[in-house]
Amino acid sequence: MSKSAYEKVKTARSNSRPTGKNYVDSIFTDFIEMHGDRSFGDDPAIVGGIASLKGMPVTVIACEKGRDAKERIFRNFGAPNPEGYRKALRLMKQAEKFKRPVICFVDTSGAFCGVGAEERGQGQAIAANLMEMMTLKTPVISIVIGEGGSGGALALAVADRVWMLENSVYSVISPEGCASILWKDAGAAKNAAESLKLTADDALGFNVAERVIEEKNIGKKEFYRDLREDLYQEIERLSLLSEEELLDNRYNRFRRLGERQGE
Amino acid sequence: MGFVNFLHKPKNELEKGGRKYPEVQFDEGESTRECPGCKKSVPLSHIWGSKNCCPKCGHHFxxxxxxxxxxxxxxxxxxxxxxxxxxxxxxxxxxxxxxxxxxxxxxxxxxxxxxxxxxxxxxxxxxxxxxxxxxxxxxxxxxxxxxxxxxxxxxxxxxxxxxxxxxxxxxxxxxxxxxxxxxxxxxxxxxxxxxxxxxxxxxxxxxxxxxxxxxxxxxxxxxxxxxxxxxxxxxxxxxxxxxxxxxxxxxxxxxxxxxxxxxxxxxxxxxxxxxxxxxxxxxxxxxxxx
Known part of the structure; x- marks a missing residue:
């Protein structure tokens, strides 16, 4: 029996799920982490660097929520600050320069809501990523592995392909936030989750995602092996496109969402 | 005229340097609105005449x-x-x-x-x-x-x-x-x-x-x-x-x-x-x- 939308939200948030770093360590070899945004600091909520995908150098960027209580605090529960988005963009620009594909693993409840985040321009940091990723001259694949929380997730998902795990969610607002704003009742989150149409299958239906990844073997060796093969093949396919085709396709991929006819 | 100018004297730092307001008439009994900026009651025509700003403190409505x-x-x-x-x-x-x-x-x-x-x-x-x-x-x-x-x-x-x-x-x-x-x-x-x-x-x-x-x-x-x-x-x-x-x-x-x-x-x-x-x-x- 398939899960309800809110059950999927809970599964997506579950502590027992593999986190971003698990994917990085299991899919790639020889990962070398790079730190800092060259401007303010290093955000532990986003892990990035260079790795090998079956011998192909790739730039990897992952949200990391942390595995135990101590690490979760260090990682700010996977909620990035502006310097996290700026680090990600810096590494993407580096990938563009050295013609490496970019692979992002998205798992965040959203960009961090804090005084410092606002002072350092959370909105501007996200906006810059959206704008620059749209014309990044190298293939980009983003995989939503858990929570795809609003603008904070989108800032790592302006990609040529967006894949989502079966129980991952991608939403404009958390069901709790939606319920408290619209119905002044955070308890109505279950209904909000249904109404928001935030599951991977919904995203597929809206053409927001290209593919839903089965979770039958999640965390197991064969799960990562299959994902490694799929990523490699997809990058090979995307590499056949000319730079112009790649960027036109990416632009049109988003251009079509919510497109209207008529004057 | 003098009365109107007095009302329109800019009090906001940002407004210094020659902000001019159109002359507006204040009819007796006209509706007023309390400005959230300076908490004073301002006739509506004065707000409308100032591009929807408070003519007293410059608050932008x-x-x-x-x-x-x-x-x-x-x-x-x-x-x-x-x-x-x-x-x-x-x-x-x-x-x-x-x-x-x-x-x-x-x-x-x-x-x-x-x-x-x-x-x-x-x-x-x-x-x-x-x-x-x-x-x-x-x-x-x-x-x-x-x-x-x-x-x-x-x-x-x-x-x-x-x-x-x-x-x-x-x-x-x-x-x-x-x-x-x-x-x-x-x-x-x-x-x-x-x-x-x-x-x-x-x-x-x-x-x-x-x-x-x-x-x-x-x-x-x-x-x-x-x-x-x-x-x-x-x-x-x-x-x-x-x-x-x-x-x-x-x-x-x-x-x-x-x-x-x-x-x-x-x-x-x-x-x-x-x-x-x-x-x-x-x-x-x-x-x-x-």
Missing amino acids: RMNSRQRLNMTVDKGSFEEMFSDLQAEDFMEFPGYEAKLKTTGDSCREKEAVICGTAEIKGNKCCVFVMEPYFMMGSMGTVVGEKITRIFEYASEKRLPVVGFTVSGGARMQEGILSLMQMAKTSGAVKRHSDKGLLYIAVLTDPTTGGVTASFAMEADIIMAEPGATIGFAGARVIEQTTRKKLPNGFQKSEFLLEHGFIDRIVPRSEQRETLGKLLGYHSSAGDENE
């Missing part, structure tokens, strides 16, 4: 998109585009259809942004003005589509874009597709920018959430009205998340200026002048032979 347009562009120069596009409740979101009807009826707009071409001090440009009274300027698929189209049109015709933002953020009643409008509009802004064309944004109260995190913060020149709330996360959410008291003036235009995220604070009385001059400086931007 919220204003609708048509008023703002009339105040900004050359008389009779505005030609509206994409005005037939209308929001649809495609997700059958509870209460959305009724909300669209009531909000549409009350502000007599079909969506939360109006777009078109106009001239500002003789400079031809594309304009978009968001509408605070239509679901607090929230961005759903139609707002995203209209903003995208105006940037695409401006790219094609090689025109600058002047945009006024006011928004509570992405419209949750349209779910994930609302969120995607952030990427879609950003793509259109980027293509316009890559052609060497100018985009000026004027952020007005409030500009928050998904609009701040997309086209509001992507302009070449970002101006803001005095005292406007501009930010990504809502102040209440931040207070609840961090359990800390927020600093004074948090997320106000002046706060953003101090932190380096906007170019200038420009009061309404000076916006037309400033826009006209900036457009003039960039009159050869994006020329094909460059």
Whole structure:
């Protein structure tokens, strides 16, 4: 029996799920982490660097929520600050320069809501990523592995392909936030989750995602092996496109969402 | 005359340096409104006569998109585009259809942004003005589509874009597709920018959430009205998340200026002048032979 939308939200948030770093360590070899945004600091909520995908150098960027209580605090529960988005963009620009594909693993409840985040321009940091990723001259694949929380997730998902795990969610607002704003009742989150149409299958239906990844073997060796093969093949396919085709396709991929006819 | 001048004496620091108000009559028994800025009661005609600002303290009252347009562009120069596009409740979101009807009826707009071409001090440009009274300027698929189209049109015709933002953020009643409008509009802004064309944004109260995190913060020149709330996360959410008291003036235009995220604070009385001059400086931007 398939899960309800809110059950999927809970599964997506579950502590027992593999986190971003698990994917990085299991899919790639020889990962070398790079730190800092060259401007303010290093955000532990986003892990990035260079790795090998079956011998192909790739730039990897992952949200990391942390595995135990101590690490979760260090990682700010996977909620990035502006310097996290700026680090990600810096590494993407580096990938563009050295013609490496970019692979992002998205798992965040959203960009961090804090005084410092606002002072350092959370909105501007996200906006810059959206704008620059749209014309990044190298293939980009983003995989939503858990929570795809609003603008904070989108800032790592302006990609040529967006894949989502079966129980991952991608939403404009958390069901709790939606319920408290619209119905002044955070308890109505279950209904909000249904109404928001935030599951991977919904995203597929809206053409927001290209593919839903089965979770039958999640965390197991064969799960990562299959994902490694799929990523490699997809990058090979995307590499056949000319730079112009790649960027036109990416632009049109988003251009079509919510497109209207008529004057 | 003397009495009126006395009333209109600028008291706001930002207003120093020759702000002139049109003369307005104060009829006895006229309705008044309490200014949230100086807490004084001000006759409505004085507010209307000062571009919807308080003539005593310069507080900028919220204003609708048509008023703002009339105040900004050359008389009779505005030609509206994409005005037939209308929001649809495609997700059958509870209460959305009724909300669209009531909000549409009350502000007599079909969506939360109006777009078109106009001239500002003789400079031809594309304009978009968001509408605070239509679901607090929230961005759903139609707002995203209209903003995208105006940037695409401006790219094609090689025109600058002047945009006024006011928004509570992405419209949750349209779910994930609302969120995607952030990427879609950003793509259109980027293509316009890559052609060497100018985009000026004027952020007005409030500009928050998904609009701040997309086209509001992507302009070449970002101006803001005095005292406007501009930010990504809502102040209440931040207070609840961090359990800390927020600093004074948090997320106000002046706060953003101090932190380096906007170019200038420009009061309404000076916006037309400033826009006209900036457009003039960039009159050869994006020329094909460059």
